[in-house]
Amino acid sequence: MTEARIAEGRTALYRYYDAADSLLYIGISDDPDRRRDEHAVTAADTWYPLAVSRRVGWFDTRAEAEGAEKLAIKQEKPRFNSRFNQRRDAVLQLKDGARDDRRQRQGIGRKTNHTDAIVKHFRERIDSGEMPPGTRLPTRQAIAEQFGIGNTAVSRAYVELVRDGFVEERRAHGYFVLPAESRTLAIRVGRPVEVAAQLREAMTAEQIRELIKALSA
16 A cells, blocks of 8 residues: 555554664554654654654544554554553653643643633633744644543634634644734624623723724714
8 A cells, every 4th residue: 555645534554663663653644744744743852753764554444543543552552652552661651740730730631621721722822922823723633642632622622713713724724823903703693791701802902992982983
């Protein structure tokens, strides 16, 4: 099989190895080359700099690839997969502890709403200027892996960020931060209190004064 994506719905199972041919990481993707570029960013401080080779196999459906991924991780025990794999490396255990601490500080944990926590995580960084307009958000899968939560919660968070006007989705390219002046809001006209709360969050005091003046005219 080739590494090119041959048909719609086909999913690749890929493995990364270090110079000693030790297994570093196992994953699945419908586009392993794009996923490689994402790993170069999200795993830049862990396993990606160690990787010297990659092996890819294709499955007809994503469900087949997911089943093969789970089995491969359990049996082959790659060093840097946490899902389906008990961590044994002392360095990785420390990284897991640091990740759990980060999740706790950011309100991402078992007793919180993960979707709300992810929305809060990005909104704070957008509002502070840490993520300026035009910044591309990490992929949903990358965020799910980073914080050890489900893809569904992350997907819902991204939908809310779009709905609230903080980011826009560009088909086939990802999600990007919008400048404040370009933000749009989806509002429910039958809920004035809710609309007011949304506007207070999205607009400056001066903009709100101008809006009140315009509504009164």
